[in-house]
Amino acid sequence: MRNGTVCSLRGVGYTYPGALAPALTEFTLDVSSGAWIALLGSNGSGKSTCARMLNALLIPTQGSCVVLGYDTSHSGTAFEVRRRVAMVFQNPENQIVAATVEEDVAFGPENLGLESSEIQERVEWALGVTGLSEMRKRPSYALSGGQKQRLALAGALALRPLCLVLDEATSMLDPQGRRDLMRVLRELHAQGMTIVSITHNLEEILFCTEACILAEGRLAWKGTPMDLLESSGGSHSLEVSPFLELWRRLKREHFLGATIFPEPKSIAEALCRFA
Structure with a gap:
């Protein structure tokens, strides 16, 4: 899927209950089909809030968020949005729900009410893409950190989403685990997957098509990864x-x-x- 828009945020504002300042203010962003967008910024800049908007985990208190034609503020749209936009979080432990690798990957498709043959096909594909096929019977608790993150990714991919959102999914991985996960993401993007990734690591944006920097809940900078990497980045407190x-x-x-x-x-x- 290389044409059209997956997600569109227009003038989005959001304030967490009890917060003194909004997490997002007049935030506007379009995610085009087939793009790989990196969201960067310091802690508290609004990156994770933006990511959760794309998956309808948060609903704007101001403005609009439309995902593949579904306005997330409308009741009953959250399920349809989450079928199409899957998230992988920073801590894979929060997403692993089953005793074995195979059972965990099958959990999402089973909740969609799919036929057994379709579930098995999706599980086989997700395990193959993430390199976990040989570990399918292994207890999920026995996996390494990198393997658990790939399992969380496999569970998300088994939903066959049109867009994948990663909220600092590499931050808890060692260098080898990070390289393994980035390899999988590059392959998925090459096949047409739309990806939005939150990261503090500038080297992870090398294969992205677009980079956005958030500051105090606003879009502070937008451009190509090359433009960002060739600039100092100092004014945005990015780690080099x-x-x-x-x-x-x-x-x-x-x-x-x-x-x-x-x-x-x-x-x-x-x-x-x-x-």
């Missing part, structure tokens, strides 16, 4: 990795493009080279 800072210094000193450091085709290639 040593490899990214090295790439920037080499570029500033005009080493990139010389014989010893030929200009890479992309920032991703540069970071991989220096990593």
Whole structure:
């Protein structure tokens, strides 16, 4: 699915009960089909609130949120929205509900009331995509942190969503677990999956099509990942990795493009080279 709009937020405002300030204020964002959008910003900037709007877990107190034609403020639309937009949270323990890997992946499709053959087909596909096929009978509690996160992803994918929203899904993973999850996400996006990912790690936006920075509940910056990575990012308090800072210094000193450091085709290639 590469045409059209999956989610549209218009002038969205939201204030949590008892909060002194709104989490989102006059927030507007369109998520196009087939896009991979990175949402960045400091803690409390409104990223997670925005993500929960896309899945109808939160309803705007101001403005509108329309997901695949469903206005989330209308009663009875939440179920339809969540069938089409799946979320993966920071802590996979919050999403694992069954004793074994296979049973956990089947949980969502079973709740949709699908036929047994359809459930089995979806489970097989989700396990295969996430690399968990050989662990299907393993107790879910016996998995490593990275494997649990992939299991949470498999459970979301078994719903066959049109859009996948990840709320800092890599923050609790070690480097290998993060690489494994990013590999799966790249493959899904290449197949047409629309993805919205919240992250503090700039290296994770390398394969995104668009980057958005939130600040105090507002959209503070929007552009391509390349534009963001080549800028300082300091005004938005974004964490810059040593490899990214090295790439920037080499570029500033005009080493990139010389014989010893030929200009890479992309920032991703540069970071991989220096990593």
